[in-house]
Amino acid sequence: MADKALGRGGRKSEKDLKIRVKTAKGRKVSSTKWLERQLNDPYVARARAAGxxxxxxxxxxxxxxxxxxxxxxxxxxxxxxxxxxxxxxxxxxxxxxxxxxxxxxxxxxxxxxxxxxxxxxxxxxxxxxxxxxxxxxxxxxxxxxxxxxxxxxxxxxxxxxxxxxxxxxxxxxxxxxxxxxxxxxxxxxxxxxxxxxxxxxxxxxxxxxxxxxxxxxxxxxxxxxxxxxxxxxxxxxxxxxxxxxxx
Missing domain, CATH: 3.40.50.150 (Vaccinia Virus protein VP39)
Structure with missing residues (x-):
């Protein structure tokens, strides 16, 4: 049953791998969405890696x-x-x-x-x-x-x-x-x-x-x-x- 959440070959799907951010007290929903988008943005990761x-x-x-x-x-x-x-x-x-x-x-x-x-x-x-x-x-x-x-x-x-x-x-x-x-x-x-x-x-x-x-x-x-x-x-x-x- 645990493997039902996994994609073909037992690997997690891209959707499953996406980082999700919980809405914290005092943080607007729009801010939470922005933070989630940043954490999942491949260009943000590339920019960080390249300095x-x-x-x-x-x-x-x-x-x-x-x-x-x-x-x-x-x-x-x-x-x-x-x-x-x-x-x-x-x-x-x-x-x-x-x-x-x-x-x-x-x-x-x-x-x-x-x-x-x-x-x-x-x-x-x-x-x-x-x-x-x-x-x-x-x-x-x-x-x-x-x-x-x-x-x-x-x-x-x-x-x-x-x-x-x-x-x-x-x-x-x-x-x-x-x-x-x-x-x-x-x-x-x-x-x-x-x-x-x-x-x-x-x-x-x-x-x-x-x-x-x-x-x-x-x-x-x-x-x-x-x-x-x-x-x-x-x-x-x-x-x-x-x-x-x-x-």
Whole structure:
């Protein structure tokens, strides 16, 4: 009778092996579900084993595998960097060191230092944040601007979409200001895509635009990522769209 709970061959099924968390006194049901999901998430385990700051590191790794964003020696700006997973990946990929830092990250949350990364404790939405980032680049143009920024969700889909699009717009216009020709931009958006006006602006300035949902992005999450490649320059205004866009 004891073997009835076992799968074929006496092995436990995947469902049986799942870690379940009891609701503790004072802990919300939503918190319990989040903790259970974390404990059973293979990307969380992989991140811990690899010494990554967060499972989100695998999102940018998978986006890079598909779109070839990183190359040695390039300069990278990471908007909304905390806890630092994307900056970690970028620093390793471009060969950034403390002696020659090529990656600049910004977030209003505290972060432990990351080798090869200049970290700014600052809210990117504040007026002086772009200039702080420009100064941290030491007068150089960036080759990649990446943003995993998002406001805490309200649970109201339309409101959350508007809020995250505000961040995407800020990030996109910053990218147009600081990118070198040929540069790239990647940012988190919600499913439903990018607002028409913003997408039109990006198509005008970049040779190609894509929407992508990397495998590390949970399937039940509304997030997706916008990738724009081949920056044509801030003064580009020929009105033509990207040559390989899914938009």
């Amino acid at each position: 990554m700051r967060s499972r989100a590191a695998f999102k940018i790794i998978e986006i890079d595998e598909k779109h070839k964003l990183f190359r040695r020696g390039m300069r990278v700006v990471d908007l909304g960097a905390a806890p630092g997973g994307w900056s970690q990946v970028a620093a390793a990929a471009v060969g950034s060191t403390d002696a020659n830092p090529l990656v600049v990250g910004i977030d209003y949350l505290e972060m432990d230092s990351i080798p090869g990364v200049i970290l700014l404790k600052k809210d990117f939405t504040e007026d002086d944040a772009p200039q702080m980032l420009t100064d941290a680049l030491g007068g150089h143009k960036a080759d990649l601007v990446m943003s995993d920024m998002a406001w805490p969700t309200t649970g109201h889909r339309a409101t959350d979409h508007i809020r995250i699009m505000q961040l995407v717009e800020l990030a996109a216009y910053f990218a147009v200001d600081v990118l070198a020709p040929g540069g790239a931009f990647v940012a988190k958006v919600f499913q439903g895509g990018t607002e028409h006006e913003l997408l039109h602006m990006l198509k005008r300035h970049f040779r190609s635009t894509f929407h992508v949902k990397p495998p590390a992005s949970r399937q039940d999450s509304a997030e997706t990522y916008l990738v724009a490649k081949g920056f044509k320059g801030k003064d580009s205004a020929d009105g033509t769209g990207g040559d390989n866009s899914d938009g």
